[in-house]
Amino acid sequence: WFRSWLNAYQWGKELTKKEKSSIERFCKNSIMSGTQADMIKEGMVVIQKYVEDNNIEFKWLLQVHDELVFKHKKFEFGKQAGDILTDVCNLYLQHIKMGLGGCKKI
Secondary structure (H helix, E strand, O other): OOHHHHHHHHHOOOOOHHHHHHHHHHHHHHHHHHHHHHHHHHHHHHHHHHHHHOOOOEEEEEEEOOEEEEEEOOHHHHHHHHHHHHHHHHHHOOOOOOOOOOOOOO
């Protein structure tokens, strides 16, 4: 709930344009932001299970927002990890299919 909206509603006042814009931005982004976090977390679990099941030499280095950075010996695994993450993301999305956006060799 938004305190400014609750106060305005309670006292019969109008929100400022800035308050309305802030609430609208938050509402537009909150569902997808939560979904993205869920997709990344679940994807990390599935990738880790794949690594363990296939005895792949692998190390997590970093996770920031929607990026996963890891170290491994075979470049092909980067594509496999991307495919795993894409499959996990597609479980959450009903009308959009994710594609592999950026698997890069560093």
